[in-house]
Amino acid sequence: MFLAHRVCMTSQGQPWVSSVVHKVRLQIAQDPSLNYEYMPVTGMQSFIQASLKLLFGKHNPVIAENRVGGVHTVGDNGAFQLGAQFLKIWHQDSQIVYIISSKKEPHGLVFQDIGFKVSEHSFWDSKKLCMDSNALLNVVEEAPHGCIFVIGNIGDCKLTQSQWARLMASMKRKQIFPFFDIPYQGFSTGDLEEDTRFLRYFVSRGFEFFCSQSLSKTFGIYDEGVGVLVVVALNNQLLLRVLSQLMTLTQALWRNPPTMGARIITSILCNPALHEEWKHSLKGLVGDIMLVKEKVKEKLRLLGTPGSWDHITNQNGPHSYLGLNSKQVEYLVKEKHIYIHKNGRINFTCINACNIDYITQSINEAVLSTKGSP
Amino acid sequence: MFLAHRVCMTSQGQPWVSSVVHKVRLQIAQDPSLNYEYMPVTGMQSFIQASLKLLFGKHNPVIAENRVGGVHTVGDNGAFQLGAQFLKIWHQDSQIVYIISSKKEPHGLVFQDIGFKVSEHSFWDSKKLCMDSNALLNVVEEAPHGCIFVIGNIGDCKLTQSQWARLMASMKRKQIFPFFDIPYQGFSTGDLEEDTRFLRYFVSRGFEFFCSQSLSKTFGIYDEGVGVLVVVALNNQLLLRVLSQLMTLTQALWRNPPTMGARIITSILCNPALHEEWKHSLKGLVGDIMLVKEKVKEKLRLLGTPGSWDHITNQNGPHSYLGLNSKQVEYLVKEKHIYIHKNGRINFTCINACNIDYITQSINEAVLSTKGSP
Numbered sequence: 001m002f003l004a005h006r007v008c009m010t011s012q013g014q015p016w017v018s019s020v021v022h023k024v025r026l027q028i029a030q031d032p033s034l035n036y037e038y039m040p041v042t043g044m045q046s047f048i049q050a051s052l053k054l055l056f057g058k059h060n061p062v063i064a065e066n067r068v069g070g071v072h073t074v075g076d077n078g079a080f081q082l083g084a085q086f087l088k089i090w091h092q093d094s095q096i097v098y099i100i101s102s103k104k105e106p107h108g109l110v111f112q113d114i115g116f117k118v119s120e121h122s123f124w125d126s127k128k129l130c131m132d133s134n135a136l137l138n139v140v141e142e143a144p145h146g147c148i149f150v151i152g153n154i155g156d157c158k159l160t161q162s163q164w165a166r167l168m169a170s171m172k173r174k175q176i177f178p179f180f181d182i183p184y185q186g187f188s189t190g191d192l193e194e195d196t197r198f199l200r201y202f203v204s205r206g207f208e209f210f211c212s213q214s215l216s217k218t219f220g221i222y223d224e225g226v227g228v229l230v231v232v233a234l235n236n237q238l239l240l241r242v243l244s245q246l247m248t249l250t251q252a253l254w255r256n257p258p259t260m261g262a263r264i265i266t267s268i269l270c271n272p273a274l275h276e277e278w279k280h281s282l283k284g285l286v287g288d289i290m291l292v293k294e295k296v297k298e299k300l301r302l303l304g305t306p307g308s309w310d311h312i313t314n315q316n317g318p319h320s321y322l323g324l325n326s327k328q329v330e331y332l333v334k335e336k337h338i339y340i341h342k343n344g345r346i347n348f349t350c351i352n353a354c355n356i357d358y359i360t361q362s363i364n365e366a367v368l369s370t371k372g373s374p
Numbered sequence: 375m376f377l378a379h380r381v382c383m384t385s386q387g388q389p390w391v392s393s394v395v396h397k398v399r400l401q402i403a404q405d406p407s408l409n410y411e412y413m414p415v416t417g418m419q420s421f422i423q424a425s426l427k428l429l430f431g432k433h434n435p436v437i438a439e440n441r442v443g444g445v446h447t448v449g450d451n452g453a454f455q456l457g458a459q460f461l462k463i464w465h466q467d468s469q470i471v472y473i474i475s476s477k478k479e480p481h482g483l484v485f486q487d488i489g490f491k492v493s494e495h496s497f498w499d500s501k502k503l504c505m506d507s508n509a510l511l512n513v514v515e516e517a518p519h520g521c522i523f524v525i526g527n528i529g530d531c532k533l534t535q536s537q538w539a540r541l542m543a544s545m546k547r548k549q550i551f552p553f554f555d556i557p558y559q560g561f562s563t564g565d566l567e568e569d570t571r572f573l574r575y576f577v578s579r580g581f582e583f584f585c586s587q588s589l590s591k592t593f594g595i596y597d598e599g600v601g602v603l604v605v606v607a608l609n610n611q612l613l614l615r616v617l618s619q620l621m622t623l624t625q626a627l628w629r630n631p632p633t634m635g636a637r638i639i640t641s642i643l644c645n646p647a648l649h650e651e652w653k654h655s656l657k658g659l660v661g662d663i664m665l666v667k668e669k670v671k672e673k674l675r676l677l678g679t680p681g682s683w684d685h686i687t688n689q690n691g692p693h694s695y696l697g698l699n700s701k702q703v704e705y706l707v708k709e710k711h712i713y714i715h716k717n718g719r720i721n722f723t724c725i726n727a728c729n730i731d732y733i734t735q736s737i738n739e740a741v742l743s744t745k746g747s748p
Contacts, residue, residue, distance in 0.1 A: 007411060015411045022406075029403035032396075037381060037389045038596045074448050077629035110626045222412045223633040252484045253627070255451035259597040260634035 001338045001355060003346040007222050008187075008285060008318050011352045017220030018281040020274050024267045034263075038256045041247045043072020043228075047262035050269040051228045055185065055196055055213055062203045066236040070213070071246045072257045075225030076183060079212035080107040080150075082229050083179060084114045085249050086242070087210075091177060093146030100139055101152030101181070102131060103319070103345055107212075111150070123157050126343075129311040129323040133157045140170040147174075152181035155188045155195055156316055164198065168205050178202060180211040184218050188316040190286030192279065208233050215265050218282060224261025285349075289318050292348050292356075299360040305367050318349045324366065331366040338362055375712045375729060377720040381596050382561075382659060382692050385726045391594030392655040394648050398641045408637075412630045415621050417446020417602075421636035424643040425602045429556065429570055429587055436577045440610040444587070445620045446631045449599030450557060453586035454481040454524075456603050457553060458488045459623050460616070461584075465551060467520030474513055475526030475555070476505060477693070477719055481586075485524070497531050500717075503685040503697040507531045514544040521548075526555035529562045529569055530690055538572065542579050552576060554585040558592050562690040564660030566653065582607050589639050592656060598635025659723075663692050666722050666730075673734035679741050692723045698740065705740040712736055 008016040028034065042048070048070045052063060062068045073079040084107075088095070097116045099108050102123045112118045121139050125132040136157060143149070149171070159167065171178065180199065186192045202209060211230040216222050229246065233239035250257075268274045290313070297309045311323050324332070324344040332338040338359060340346045351359055382390040402408065416422070422444045426437060436442040447453040458481075462469070471490045473482050476497045486492045495513050499506040510531060517523070523545070533541065545552065554573065560566045576583060585604040590596050603620065607613035624631075642648045664687070671683045685697050698706070698718040706712040712733060714720045725733055 015409065017410060022403075025403040026400075029396075029399040035389060036391060036595055036597045074628040074632065075630065077625070077627070081627055106625070106629070113626050221410055223410045223630065225628060225630050225632050251451070251480070252487050253451070253455055254448040254599060255480070256449065256597065256599050258448065258599050258632035258635065261632065 001359070003338060003340045003350040003359070005347050005350055007217065008220075008289075008349040009347070009352075010349075011288070013352060013354075015220065015222060016285060016349065018218075018278050020268055020277045020281060021219055021221060021264060024264050024274065028263055028267065039072070039259055041250050041255060042243065043257045044259055044262045044266065046270065047259075047266045048072055048228055050266050051213055051215060052230065054192065054269060055182065055211070055230060056199065056203070057193060060200060060203065062232060067234065067239050068230065068232050069239050069243050070228040070230045071243065071250055072262060073227040073229050073250075074254055074257055075216060075227045076181065076212045076214035077107065077110065077227075078225065078253070078257075079214070079227040079229040080110045082246060082249055082253065083210045083212065084111050084116070085253075086246055087148060087177070087179075088114050088116070090245065091148060093175065093177075094144055094148070096144055096147040097150060098139060098143055098147060099150045099152070100136055100154075101150075102156045103153070104343070105150070105152055105181070107150065107181070116148075123153075124321060126321075126323075126325075129321070130314065131156045131158065133159050133163055137163065137167055137170070140167060140174065140176065143174065143176060145174050146176070148177045148179055150179045150181060152183070153317075154180070154198055159198075164201055168201065168207070172205065172207070178207060178209040180209060182211060182213045184214065184317070186218050186279075186282045187286060187318060190283045192282075203232060206234070208238075216261060219261075219265055219268070219278070221261045221264055224258065224264075226261035226265060289348055292351050293320070295356060296348070296351060296360055299356065300363060303360060303364040305364040306371065307367065319345055319347050321345050322363065324363070325370070327370040328363075328366040331369055332362055336362040336365070375710075375733070377712060377714045377724040377733070379721050379724055381591065382594075382663075382723040383721070383726075384723075385662070387724075387726060387728075389594065389596060390659060390723065392592075392652050394642055394651045394655060395593055395595060395638060398638050398648065402637055402641065413446070413633055415624050415629060416617065417631045418633055418636045418640065420644065421633075421640040422446055422602055424640050425587055425589060426604065428566065428643060429559065429585070429604060430573060430577065431567060434574060434577065436606055441608065441613050442604065442606050443613050443617050444602040444604045445617065445624055446636060447601040447603050447624075448628055448631055449590060449601045450555065450586045450588035451481065451484065451601075452599065452627070452631075453588070453601045453603040454484045456620060456623055456627065457584045457586065458485050458490070459627075460620055461522060461551070461553075462488050462490070464619065465522060467549065467551075468518055468522070470518055470521040471524060472513060472517055472521060473524045473526070474510055474528075475524075476530045477527070478717070479524070479526055479555070481524065481555070490522075497527075498695060500695075500697075500699075503695070504688065505530045505532065507533050507537055511537065511541055511544070514541060514548065514550065517548065517550060519548050520550070522551045522553055524553045524555060526557070527691075528554070528572055533572075538575055542575065542581070546579065546581070552581060552583040554583060556585060556587045558588065558691070560592050560653075560656045561660060561692060564657045566656075577606060580608065582612075590635060593635075593639055593642070593652070595635045595638055598632065598638075600635035600639060663722055666725050667694070669730060670722070670725060670734055673730065674737060677734060677738040679738040680745065681741065693719055693721050695719050696737065698737070699744070701744040702737075702740040705743055706736055710736040710739070
């Protein structure tokens with residue numbers, strides 16, 4: 001039993017695909033008017049515009065002021081690769097990158113390979129079994145002036161308004177450059193706007209930043225790797241300068257990004273009926289995730305498993321910590337053949353009606369068997 | 375009038391798409407059994423295998439001996455980026471790259487950005503108006519020991535058997551590492567096997583090499599950027615070592631390559647009927663290219679344009695040199711609004727029944743107007 005799939009699974013154990021995607025795929029294949037010529041280096045413009053509106057909201061001033069733009073990239077890894085290459089050349093202040101997230105991020109290696117000094121920090125407090133909203137604030141205090149902060153899954157942190165204000169004030173003072181990671185907008189709360197509210201805080205405080213926006217997961221087109229490197233600048237002139245440099249780098253990386261995924265997403269985002277259907281499918285998925293978590297918690301309660309399991313339902317999104325220690329994880333893997341990450345983070349959509357009893361009983365055994373050990 | 379399109383155009387002035395692609399696109403969209411999960415880092419295995427068979431021929435010993443492999447990349451630029459990164463780390467002999475082709479290649483910049491010393495050489499002899507098969511041999515003689523040779527469009531050179539033998543002997547002696555570029559197998563002669571015959575020479579002489587194989591153009595799916603970085607090693611063990619290193623690099627670049635294009639191509643190559651239909655469409659396109667060239671030559675002859683225009687039909691493929699000097703090109707651009715590269719290389723598929731008379735008359739005028747000037 002493998003509970004560490006990267007993608008969301010359906011209750012039938014298949015990768016989740018938004019219902020609207022099949023329909024659009026067929027429409028595209030049947031459309032004789034489509035042109036399959038090379039895209040410009042920066043990618044499909046209609047896709048970028050639709051993605052930016054999704055990220056910031058249609059009426060965000062940053063869009064009206066023409067100071068946000070993007071480069072269509074090959075997935076989020078492509079966005080980080082491109083952003084890191086740009087920062088290596090142009091971010092002269094400091095070549096230190098802090099990667100702060102609720103989990104181990106693959107792009108740490110991207111920055112390291114390019115020659116940055118990388119320091120990784122987690123929000124997850126494995127003792128208190130919760131996201132530690134002070135962790136980010138403390139890291140900012142310690143970080144050197146002018147460094148780069150790659151911030152992933154910050155939505156999990158549930159910072160209060162005053163914490164946000166403190167965070168932004170510290171970052172401003174230290175001239176820290178933020179590089180956000182939005183791997184799946186909407187998966188945290190089911191509400192697209194809510195999930196990226198913090199980006200609008202940063203915009204309104206006059207920050208310039210990068211953001212890796214991945215759209216593959218929220219539509220269920222994993223194998224197309226659809227991403228955008230989003231650039232927010234202080235004005236249009238600065239934005240154009242950055243985009244022009246990014247274009248040169250893109251040319252060397254892949255020249256023209258692949259478009260099938262972008263075409264599907266644009267068709268959905270630009271059609272109000274399809275857009276609604278997609279949002280509905282997204283809400284359905286997030287509802288299912290919460291339901292599974294509730295069920296796991298309830299079953300553990302009924303089994304009398306020691307400890308509180310509220311942290312399961314307190315975390316948002318498909319991937320969450322079970323809150324097991326390394327011995328308990330080892331027990332699950334070795335004795336129960338339930339394969340999960342060492343840190344106990346699992347994909348809750350891998351749990352379904354067929355395996356939930358086995359999994360919860362196994363967790364119960366794991367906890368009981370290691371009782372008393374640290 | 376723009377005669378420098380990168381892609382082949384139909385007689386209606388639309389990007390050429392193999393007739394079989396539409397059909398397969400629809401089949402894929404209608405297939406409920408397909409899985410859109412992430413691909414492995416090296417890409418779609420069935421696609422890589424089908425591409426390698428296409429490149430070397432099914433029965434080539436290199437396939438039977440399990441010493442050829444590939445990484446599915448984002449187009450040919452992706453293949454060069456990946457290959458260049460690998461060579462930067464592992465090719466310790468020399469950090470000098472010779473780029474030899476019939477035209478200016480974009481990947482010169484890729485190698486340069488990564489830190490190689492790049493030296494570019496062209497086969498095209500603009501005085502004799504022909505591909506200079508000795509150019510390559512001379513460049514090898516001058517090149518330093520252990521350098522890298524990126525060789526594009528070598529098929530245009532029409533080397534004799536003995537020239538091939540001399541070339542390979544020199545390269546062996548100097549331990550030059552070849553990195554071939556196959557941008558559109560089949561477009562030169564219309565014969566897929568013929569176009570890559572030279573690769574089999576290098577295999578049989580025991581060379582290890584890289585090859586960037588692009589498949590977007592020959593199917594007409596330009597916007598998907600489908601490529602393979604092909605690795606030929608001396609044995610399976612060495613091959614696996616190289617692939618493992620390439621995997622690490624791919625992970626940082628884009629992690630998972632996009633699959634739509636690869637899916638289309640694999641569906642065609644693995645189905646004998648579709649494969650035949652595709653080959654037929656390719657032959658039709660190459661036939662059309664030759665026809666256009668013949669017509670241009672004939673029209674110039676009828677107009678009494680000074681000079682021999684045999685070089686037009688002596689060159690293979692859609693992109694060929696008109697054999698005009700810079701003044702003549704300038705005349706076409708400024709006086710006739712016919713936009714072509716400074717070097718006079720055009721895409722002959724941009725010429726059709728509607729514009730051929732205007733184009734040939736303009737060439738005639740350009741030649742007459744600059745008569746006598748160097």
